[in-house]
Amino acid sequence: MYRVGRLWSVKWFSLLLGCLIITAxxxxxxxxSRLRQAVTEMEKAAEARQAGPILDYLANDFQGNAAYRKxxxxxxxxxxxxxxxxxxxxxxxxxxKLEGNKARLLCRMILAGRDENVVPERGKVLEIVSDWEKxxxxxxxxxxxxxxxxxxP
Numbered sequence: 202m203y204r205v206g207r208l209w210s211v212k213w214f215s216l217l218l219g220c221l222i223i224t225a226x227x228x229x230x231x232x233x234s235r236l237r238q239a240v241t242e243m244e245k246a247a248e249a250r251q252a253g254p255i256l257d258y259l260a261n262d263f264q265g266n267a268a269y270r271k272x273x274x275x276x277x278x279x280x281x282x283x284x285x286x287x288x289x290x291x292x293x294x295x296x297x298k299l300e301g302n303k304a305r306l307l308c309r310m311i312l313a314g315r316d317e318n319v320v321p322e323r324g325k326v327l328e329i330v331s332d333w334e335k336x337x338x339x340x341x342x343x344x345x346x347x348x349x350x351x352x353x354p
Contacts, residue, residue, distance in 0.1 A: 232340070233297060236304055236333060239340055244290045247312075252278040260334065260341040266348075285314030285323065302335040309350075326351055 239258055246254035252275055263271045281288070289312070296307035307330050314323040332344040 232299055232304070232335070236297060236299075236306065236340055237294065240292065240294060240306070240308065244292050247278075247290050248288050250282040250285075250288060252282070258340070258342055260336065260343045263342060263344070265345045281314065286316045287314065289313040289315075304333040304335075304340070306331050306333065325349065 243255050243258055246252075255278060256271060256275055259271045259274060261271065263269075263274070265274060269277075291311040291313075293309050294306055295309050296305075298305045307328070310327045310329060312325045312327065316322065326349055327347050328350045329345060329347040331342050331346075333340050334343050335341075
């Protein structure tokens with residue numbers, strides 16, 4: 202009887218030790234990784250032609266180029282989704298700066314759109330600078346400026 206109890210104690214201790222090691226070795230969920238994850242989720246949503254997940258990351262007081270607001274971005278996304286049956290986004294975060302509850306990201310992006318053809322029919326190169334703020338524990342885009350670096354160096 203004593204042996205069975207001791208065996209169970211060793212198993213529980215091993216399980217607990219294993220959990221502690223896994224927890225200690227896992228990378229904490231940092232603000233940088235959360236921001237990178239948010240950008241990836243927005244990229245996937247664009248390719249899936251879903252405006253909701255993209256808009257969820259925009260702050261209600263979002264400001265963009267030419268006085269664009271959140272509603273303007275929504276309309277622009279819907280227009281692109283109607284024009285392109287298939288959307289491909291190739292995005293790279295070139296720079297990420299964190300300062301407390303604020304962050305600035307510089308992204309370089311290639312957008313390609315097509316209907317039924319295999320080869321994309323439309324495309325655009327963009328350079329996007331976005332300012333993010335952590336509000337109520339969640340990162341939101343508060344400001345963004347984008348340009349075509351091929352047309353506006």
